[in-house]
Amino acid sequence: MQLYNTLSAEERAELIDQAGKQRLTLSFYAYAKIQDPKKFRDDLFIEWNKLDALGRTYVAKEGINAQMSVPAENFEAFRETLEAYDFMKNIRLNVAVEHDDHSFLKLTVKVRDKIVADGLNDETFDVTNIGVHLKAQEFNEILDNPNTIVVDFRNHYESEIGHFKGAITPDVETFRESLPIINEQLKDFKEDKNLVMYCTGGIRCEKASAYFKHQGFKNVFQLEGGIINYAKQIKEENLESKFIGKNFVFDHRLGERITDDIVSQCHQCGKPCDNHTNCENDGCHLLFIQCDDCKAAMENCCSTECLDIIHLPLVEQVKLRRGIQVGNKVFRKGKSDKLAFKHSGELSDKSLALAEKPTAIRQKIKVKKVLLGKAEHYYAKAQVALFTIENQELNLGDKILISGPTTGNQELVLEKMLVNGTEGAQAKMGDKVTFTLPFRIRLSDKLYKITN
Ligand SMILES: [Zn+2]
Ligand SMILES: [Zn+2]
Known part of the structure; x- marks a missing residue:
C-alpha cells in the first residue's frame, strides 16, 4: 500500500x-x-x-x-x-x-493541529455553531440594511486594493490578530446589529463566525465561499457588485479584478494603482503597490536603499543580509516608512480611477508535447542521431522537439528518417530511428512530438 x-x-x-x-x-x-x-x-x-x-x-x-x-x-x-x-x-x-x-x-x-492558524482555543466554544451562510444576492440585500455591520476578515494589504463598500477593514497582518480587535470594537452592538463577515474563500469566516457567536453576537452572517464565489455569482446572475476593486489572491497574479474601480494608490508616487510588487531586493521582499512608471524608475524596488543594494555584487548582498533576518521587512508584510501612500485601517470606498481594459496581454502559449523516446547515440561526423521509440509513433512530417539539459530545446520538422536501417515513413514502439541533425545531441536527450 x-x-x-x-x-x-x-x-x-x-x-x-x-x-x-x-x-x-x-x-x-x-x-x-x-x-x-x-x-x-x-x-x-x-x-x-x-x-x-x-x-x-x-x-x-x-x-x-x-x-x-x-x-x-x-x-x-x-x-x-x-x-x-x-x-x-x-x-x-x-x-x-x-x-x-x-x-x-x-x-x-x-x-496538522489546525487547518487554519487562527490562534483560537477551540475547546472553549462550539466551533460547529457557525453563522448563517449568505449567497451573493442575500449578501447584497443584508448590506443594504442600515442595521448591518460588515467586517473584512482579511489583512491590510488584501483589503487595500479592494473590499466591500462600507466594510470595517481591520489594520492587521494576520487573521488571529483581527478577532479580539473586532470583538472589542463592536462590543456594544452584540445584541441588535447584524454582524456580517467575509474573507477570500470563506474558510476564515467559518471559524470566526462561531467565535463571535460564542462572544455573544446574536445575528452572525458570513459570505458563503468568500469573495471568490461572490465574484462568480454576480457574473452568472448579473447582480450589482458591492465589492469594489480587486480581490487579492495568493498565486502569481496577486489579484483578480472584480470591478474596474481602482481604490488604492501607488505607494511611491500616489497615482491610482492596485498592482502589487515584491521588492526586487531579496533581503527585503516587501509586498507593496507600485505603478508601472515607478516600477521602471525604481527597478521593482521599494526604496532607493534597496535599489542601491540590488546593484551590488551578489556576494556583497548576501553579506548585508546576514544577521538582519529578524528585523527584515518581510515580516512587516507591506509596511515601510519609505512608502508615503500606503493606506490601512480605515479605507475609502472612492474609486480613484478606472482600470484600463487589458489590451493585447500576451498569453503564454503552452506547447503540448508527447514523449516518444530517447537519444541513444550521435554520429558526429555524419551528423546523424539515433533514437529509440518507446511510446506512440513517429511519422514523417511530424513537428518534433529534442530536449535535454545541454541540448536545450530544439524544434524541427522531420523530413526524412531511417527506421531500423531502412528508409521509412513511420516508426513504432521499439523501433530504432536515425535522421540527420545539424547539432550534437546528448545521450538520453528526450524526443517529443509537438501536438499543437
Ligand atoms: Zn508610482
Ligand atoms: Zn525593498
Whole structure:
C-alpha cells in the first residue's frame, strides 16, 4: 500500500505532459470532528493517489483544507471519494477559472493541529455553531440594511486594493490578530446589529463566525465561499457588485479584478494603482503597490536603499543580509516608512480611477508535447542521431522537439528518417530511428512530438 509520493516533481511534470490530459485546479474545506486524523489522511491518500490527484491538503481533528489538481476525467470519481464521508456530502468544490496543468506536482496530505492558524482555543466554544451562510444576492440585500455591520476578515494589504463598500477593514497582518480587535470594537452592538463577515474563500469566516457567536453576537452572517464565489455569482446572475476593486489572491497574479474601480494608490508616487510588487531586493521582499512608471524608475524596488543594494555584487548582498533576518521587512508584510501612500485601517470606498481594459496581454502559449523516446547515440561526423521509440509513433512530417539539459530545446520538422536501417515513413514502439541533425545531441536527450 503506497502512502507517500514515489515520483519526483520533475518526473511527475513529465508524466503529466505525456498524458496530455486536462487537469482541474480546485479547492475545498470542511470543518468537522475527525476522530483519527492519521487514518483519515492515509485513507484519502490511497484513494486520491489512484485517481492521479495531486495537491496540498491539511487534515486536523477540526477538519480538512485542500488545494488540488485533478484530471478532468476523474473529477466525479474524486468527488465521490469526498462524499463517502457524511460531513462532505454536497461539499462545494471551488474550481479555478484559470488552469495550470502543473499547479501541483505532488500529492501531500499532512496532519496538522489546525487547518487554519487562527490562534483560537477551540475547546472553549462550539466551533460547529457557525453563522448563517449568505449567497451573493442575500449578501447584497443584508448590506443594504442600515442595521448591518460588515467586517473584512482579511489583512491590510488584501483589503487595500479592494473590499466591500462600507466594510470595517481591520489594520492587521494576520487573521488571529483581527478577532479580539473586532470583538472589542463592536462590543456594544452584540445584541441588535447584524454582524456580517467575509474573507477570500470563506474558510476564515467559518471559524470566526462561531467565535463571535460564542462572544455573544446574536445575528452572525458570513459570505458563503468568500469573495471568490461572490465574484462568480454576480457574473452568472448579473447582480450589482458591492465589492469594489480587486480581490487579492495568493498565486502569481496577486489579484483578480472584480470591478474596474481602482481604490488604492501607488505607494511611491500616489497615482491610482492596485498592482502589487515584491521588492526586487531579496533581503527585503516587501509586498507593496507600485505603478508601472515607478516600477521602471525604481527597478521593482521599494526604496532607493534597496535599489542601491540590488546593484551590488551578489556576494556583497548576501553579506548585508546576514544577521538582519529578524528585523527584515518581510515580516512587516507591506509596511515601510519609505512608502508615503500606503493606506490601512480605515479605507475609502472612492474609486480613484478606472482600470484600463487589458489590451493585447500576451498569453503564454503552452506547447503540448508527447514523449516518444530517447537519444541513444550521435554520429558526429555524419551528423546523424539515433533514437529509440518507446511510446506512440513517429511519422514523417511530424513537428518534433529534442530536449535535454545541454541540448536545450530544439524544434524541427522531420523530413526524412531511417527506421531500423531502412528508409521509412513511420516508426513504432521499439523501433530504432536515425535522421540527420545539424547539432550534437546528448545521450538520453528526450524526443517529443509537438501536438499543437
Ligand atoms: Zn508610482
Ligand atoms: Zn525593498
